[in-house]
Amino acid sequence: MADDSAHSDILNVTAQTQLKSIIERIERLELEKSEIAEQIKEVFAEAKGNGFDVKVLRKVVRLRKQDRAKRQEEEAILDLYLSALGEI
Template sequence: MADDAHSIEVLNTTAQGQLKAILERIERLEEDKAAVMADLKEVYAEAKGNGFDTKIIRKVVRIRKTDRAKRQEEEALIDLYMSAIGEV
């Protein structure tokens, strides 16, 4: 028991500052994330107000994040599968 109490005490004294700093960084990043999400919502609302389909815009954004070669490979497989089931 004495070793456990000592371990907790050592952990508290050596890690307390680090833990607090990590938690504060996470909290700041969460605030930043919330602000970015609000900005994104605003931009999508603007796009919708200008007559754009936001569902398609989201897909285009997702596609643009994908490596071109990987994207082409996926598109080729989709075409192959669609052809195999008679949908193309």
């Protein structure tokens, strides 16, 4: 079985440096992502404290991300299906 020094020969120094840089950037971004997720959680808690329905707010945010035409098409199909089921 090969020892650890054999593994370090697989990547040259430049590739090792680049790999380390990439990993450190990913780790930094993951940390930023968790911090942002915590801030979003706090905003939703604030909204809830002000009497807003968080479930509906999440849906509004999701819908606003969609293309308007695509959203309207999905809503039309949803209305069609609900109508066919006698729900509306």
